[in-house]
Amino acid sequence: MNTSTSRRNFLKGAAATGAVLMVGVTPKGVLAAGHAGLASLTPFVKIDEAGTVTAVLKHFDMGQGASTGLATLIAEELGISLDEIEIEFAPHNPQVYNNLFFGPVQGTGGSTAIANSFMQYRQAGAAAREMIKAAAANAWGVAASELAIVDGVVTGAGQSAPMAEFVAAAADLAVPEDPSLTDPKDFRLIGNPTTHRKDNAPKITGQAQYAMDVHLDGQVVAVIKRPPKFGATVVSFDASAAEGMPGYKGAAALPTGGGVVVYADTTWQAFQAREELTVEWDFTNAETRSSDQIRDDMLAMVNSEPEFVARADEGTDAAMAGAAQVIEKEFYFPYLAHASMEVLNCTIRPDEDGGVTLFDGCQVPTLSAGALAQVLQMPMEKVRVETLWAGGSFGRRATSEVDYNVEAGLAFLLDGGQRPVKLMWSREDDTTGGYYRPAAAHKVRVGLDANGRIVAWQHQLATPSIFKGTFFAATQVVDGVDRSSVEGVPDTLYDIPKMTMGVSDFQSPITVAWLRSVGHNHTGYVMETMMDLAAEAAGVDPLEYRLSYLSGEGEERARMREAFQLAADTAGWGTPLPDGHARGIAGMFCFNTAVAQVAEVSKDEDGYVQIEKFSAGVDVGLAVNPDVVEAQVQGGIGFALGFIMRDGIGFDEGEVIQSNFHDYEPLRVWDIKDIEVAIVPSAAPPSGIAEPPVPPAGPALANAIAALGTRVTMLPMAENGVDFV
Known part of the structure; x- marks a missing residue:
């Protein structure tokens, strides 16, 4: 090799x-x-x-x-x-x-x-x-x-x-x-x-067996000491301080240069031995920027000529020049960790016929089997996959590079391939060295006529590409545009008469992957914030304004209208609220599902914001299991609010600042008082529900908070002017 x-x-x-x-x-x-x-x-x-x-x-x-x-x-x-x-x-x-x-x-x-x-x-x-x-x-x-x-x-x-x-x-x-x-x-x-x-x-x-529960006779546990900065590689290492530690079995540098694998009898012993390693790293190609530099570089890109064009309606510039009013905003979204409750892990066992079995909470067995076949240099049919329960993923277990399966394969090879090897990540490994939702910067200019109607929409985006450089590029990259970067903007259901969108690829060795709802989790925030600002400028109710841009023909628009109306009815949209309370609304059509949400918030006399309630309207076609649909909507809202409110992966000269749930904090039980989900009755074929609830949650919250006087376009909110209870 x-x-x-x-x-x-x-x-x-x-x-x-x-x-x-x-x-x-x-x-x-x-x-x-x-x-x-x-x-x-x-x-x-x-x-x-x-x-x-x-x-x-x-x-x-x-x-x-x-x-x-x-x-x-x-x-x-x-x-x-x-x-x-x-x-x-x-x-x-x-x-x-x-x-x-x-x-x-x-x-x-x-x-x-x-x-x-x-x-x-x-x-x-x-x-x-x-x-x-x-x-x-x-x-x-x-x-x-x-x-x-x-x-x-x-x-x-x-x-x-x-x-x-x-x-x-x-x-x-x-x-x-x-x-x-x-x-x-x-x-x-x-x-x-x-x-x-x-x-x-x-x-x-406790009868359900997760990949983490696998313990095979004769197995050895492998953990990896990863570079402190993305893009760094191993020059040399010294494991002498780990010699003689209980359970320690040895260490070896990965052939990719991406770290040093440490072997021990148990996970804790492996973690302890790893701490004793001394590694010399080559930082020549490493990311060395801090968070502010990364953000500023992305914002500079959206204020420059874009590399690629995602949409170019003729006459947009002229329409913008003739607009009676122009609304302009910049947005920034930091990198995000997936933070699944079960950390990454898998086990490879040698089989008697010369093949192997992978025990994993395996999201895409074909990718995993194919990658291991290459690493282990054996026919793909010799790689068997035994799938077990997984404690979350949100996209992390399905990277195009199936990184943790490949790491396990390399660890298995380096150990000699004669006994089971269980690869374990720690929470800190995942937070500091995983694959992240790409950071993204947007700049949007919306031109309105004298009646407050949209006449032009100019949109610039800078973000790392997820699909470029992978085998998915053949179908997911069109004319230089990674479709996952821009989805939700050029294909919006809103009947916007003139739109242009440019996109630039931000370059960094920081590894990125899709996170629940992929590009929609940042494009949805931008689109729904700008629609709210346009409605405000027009002096029109935000729901009424949105529905007026969904009045065209087509099943998707009809489903989106119904979801908006159902969410509004469930929330009591338009009815009086107590002093210090406000509502915000947002919606998104993605994964062939329409979801709209209304957030109700309050602000106390000290300026602290409390999320009182979320109301959701969902058109998922035929709901096979309404109880599961409701749970997925509740979970999607909670998942989104956690990172919208306070989360982001930050860097200090290329090193990740966060390490665990104490500084990368998920939604807490006291953060939101109530979620009510209403499902549109339908006999249509079922569509997706795991991801569609995520995109509207952030902008619904942002629009409600804006109604109380604070408009947030730089995330997370807690670092940009919003104090939560």
Whole structure:
């Protein structure tokens, strides 16, 4: 292996026993079934001879509730209760378990789990139901149309028996090509607000196994001493002070130069030994700027000619020149850590056939298996992935470089590849040396006519690119523009007559990745703040002003209008408030979902701001699990408010200032008093819900605080003029 290979270039290269009836799809995408061990079939639903039903989940669950949603679809069609179905995560097999929106990739992300699996899992459940009914009909000498499955019991034609009695016979039957699906009017589970999560009990009792829980016989724990500045590399290291420490097994420099791996018997021993290492670093290509310099450099970029053009409506400059009034603002958003509750970790085990098994809360198994295959120089089919529960991700477990899996692979190789290696990060590792939501600077000029109507919109953006330099660039970078940088602006649903948008790529060795809602979590703040300022200048109610720019045709605009109206109605928009209280409104359409939110805040006599309530209106299509939808909206609002109010990754001469939750503080229970979520009734196919609640929360809060007299465009708020209770 070439030890001079740069880290980025290196990383760029980078059926249950006893089951009887299995129903899923073949590699050609058609429904199929068979007995246990049938190699041509990988199922979505399995039923063993005891009648135990298992939903095989092609999407992993990091807390967003995908396991409940997919199990609900099967249980609904099969005719059983949610309590009667077990769940397990699928093995890596992208031919069958691919995300239909990602191409030939098995992975979870982009709020796609339910949207792309909705029909697949319903059809699998329906096919299993029809096969069991057919087997029972054959046994009883009656027509299958006379039978039904209710709570796991086949009944009808004067007969009744547990469906387990017919599983073996059903496995020999042909799978119906087009099984009849349950009429939505007969849904028992789908859309039922009393249907609760499948993962509550195992998580409360500790039965749910997370990647962090894996402990294999003979394993060694690996931790990495990382550079104090991004872009620095190892020159040499001295581990002599760690020799003789309890559990210490050794240390080695990573071939990428990105750190020194330390081995020990336990995680604590590895952390302790790591502290004793002395490392000489090469800072030639390292980031050495401090936070103020980074911010100022980005703001300078938005006041210069942009590198690339994201939108260029003809006549925008002329329209701006003729505007009766121009509103101009600059915005800055700092780098953000994902700060998942479960720190990054994974385990690699050598297998008897010369391959390996990766134990991980694995978000994109295809990326992980492919990267490890390259690192370990073995065929991809030799890399097995066993997916476990994950304690959060927010995008961190799905970087294009699958960095922590690659680190584990390198640690495994350097250890000799003969025993399991468990890679562990600390909270401080993640906060100081992880992949961040890119910082971003915006400059916006909005021209209004004499009636307060928008006539021109000029928008400049500077931010590091997430996709450039990765294999995603082929589809995600168009004419030099990283679409994740600008999303939410050039494609806004607002009917803005003239718009130009330029974007420049901020260069830094600081590693970046998508964070929940990707570009929308900063573009949404800017768009909704500027819409509020325009409404204020026009002397028009902020809700009315927004709706007037969503009056055009199209399903997306209609859904956005309905979400805005529902949020406003839920919040009592326009009704009187106590003195010192104010409301703000914002909305965003992303991931094919419309979300609008109203924030109500108060300010006491000492100037401290309290968030009294958030009210949300959500159009997510058919809400498969309303309880999960509500939880995701509540969680998304809380997640967003934490970093909008007080969080940001800061730098002192290139070194990260924050280290843990004491100085990178999530939302606290006292920060917000109430969240009310209203779901738009819909029979449309379900869309995403994990990410869409995030973008509107910040601007809704900002617009409410502005109504009390303080307009914040530089984040976080707590460092820019807002004192929270």
